Amino acid sequence: MITFALSEEQTMIRESLQGFAAEVLAPRARAIDEAGEMPAEVIQAGWDFGLIAASIPEAYGGGGGDRSCMTNAVVLEALGGGCASQAVAIMAPGQFVSALIDFGTEEQKAEHLPRFAGPTPVAAGLALQESQFGFAAEAQRTTATRKGNGWVLNGEKRLIPLGDQADHFLVLARDPDGDGLGAVSAFIVPRDAAGLTVTAESGSQGLKPVPKARITLNAVELPGSARLGGDAGIDAGRLVNQARIGAAAVAVGLCRQATDYALPYAKERVAFGEPIGKKQSIAFMLADMHIECETMRWMVWKAASLLEHNDPGAARASVLAQDYVRRKAIKIADDALQIFGGHGFIRDLPLEMWLRNARTLTVLDGPVSV
């Protein structure tokens, strides 16, 4: 049945997070971006909503709620509507947790999930991106080779969110003899594994205050139990698509925020004797921004919903949503800046920050997942 209705619970979460985003995240977004550091209290404030613990089964100390990609899409859009960087910092550990819930063996869940159900934030990150330009998940270079009952990992992973503090990384690696996403597995790698080196990244255009790490895996030896899902492995396509749609959901929130910010300005700013919002060249830009904010959201919702149900159409819907958001989100952020003219270029206002964040969210396979 096709319906655009959110559940009562989703509506409540959405409303409370929209309030949090507007009152708490947005006002300090600029200061955090300038400082280039993510305050611990931001992550704690987000953690206090229990967003990540909610979907951890009760057996592991969690809330026992549904593991819902749709709910996560709603959460990420709401938080992204306040500040994309803070949204990512708050929700990045969810990538690790969701992957464990979706694909982990009982032993893996029992070992790792309980510590994410407590009151103290726990950092963990998905290690997906690599150094080469034109990175593609199905053609990644990090390899996992069988050695006895265990595995040996070699390669380098980049821009891992919260990688500075993560106690574990979920590293995606490819069977060197295999092809495509079917050959990609995920490995739970402890930070102190021999052969693993963690270094801070040089910085990044967008999501600037989100701590990001680079890890090199030099013949890192892991036990057989480190492979997520055990012998069954994972559906890497599903995992990667959850990350892509996660970033897209944040971008939708960002675009709504940028559009809503530009609207009152267009009514205030006078040029040639009237507000620029009364000129069709500006009014039509705003109309298009509104149109695409709406349609991007439905694209993201559809992908998230199909991913949640593991529907056969989920991969297609994810590719379409990612493609659509990639094209539209960057244009909306860019047009919002353009409406402000020179003021949009100055770092006093958030426009240039939103452009940087929009570009980052639409080229980096998700630092957050639905």
Add this chain to the structure above:
Amino acid sequence: MADFRLSAIDQQILDKVIEVGNSTTAHTRYYEDHEHETPPARLEGERGFEEVFPLFGQRQPDDTPMMTFMMAVSIARGSTSGVVRGLGLAMPSGRASGLGNAALQSAGTAEQKTKWGNLFLSMSITEPGAGSDTKAIQTTARLDGEEWVLNGDKIFVTDGVKCDGAIVWATIDKSAGRAGIKSFLVLRDAPGFELVRQEKKLGIRASDTAAYAFRDCRIPRDSLLGGDETVPKGGGSASYKGVMKTFNMTRPAVASGGVAKAKGALEFAKAALAEEGVTVDWDKSFNQRSAVEQKLIEMEADTEAATLSVLHAAWLSDTRQPNNLESSVCKAKGGEVCRTIPQAAMELLGGMSVSHDHLVEKYLRDGRISDIYEGTGQIQRLIIAREILGYSSEELT
């Protein structure tokens, strides 16, 4: 919770619509070549919507809401390589599914609905000098005893040849601007009502388009839709707003027609390219795709986005929520893809796509109107901009 999956029966209905539509491919060019005929109810061997209709009985109460689903049906229907006639039978208003019927149902009195509800009614608004700017219309109506006397010219009347009557917009007080505009039901045999010509068009040739002249055309006093003969001061009339309200459900329907042609062209291109060995691999990342694969994905994403915007506007209507803004959003998207997608499909397919051997060129010609009628894309953006900026129609023109 938000869901985008169809039930088995709904999928079966859409599959059946497509099967029936594709089965009539042989007749497709007939409608092109017999533009000046009012087509017969059914051509020899042509299958129709009556094959689909019985399946609706198997739908469950918790299936996709009706208007939302009918938008999906409309998109499937219009995307086929043939025609599926008789869809009107499935609509709530029965046989009388003209645009004018929507206006009658929305703005007419109970008596008027009873009296004219079974007629097929066209909508006659546009004039040689007034298109989207409807308040500029010049056709006048003057009360003379118990009759209205209409004078003026109307063009672009959809179904204007085959209809039983038309809902005609005319002003009863030019000085009052929009507030003076009323709608009148004029039957085809009214004295002074002339069918001037049937237009020749780029596409949608099976749908007739008429031009009318009213020369002292006399109609009974009770032909004024809604019956309100007053002209309110300083504001739009209830009658005008009543008629504008009809577009809340008709815009999604018209948008669905545009999306349908985009989808048809896209499906044609995908099938044709698949024969040449080019298909989209949903597992491939952006950087691993060919330019043609990427173009196909963009076309499919644009079509999907437009589809969802149409379904959303209809779903709001189904769930009794305001959808004025969303109707314009979906109409803007439907209007966009009806142009860009068939154009892109032909670009991908190259020179032979222009040939009448194939139908892809027809999707471009048939689809193009969707960004014009029922409000151009520019008008939709104007409506959206006014709404989100909080400007009146006088403040943002």
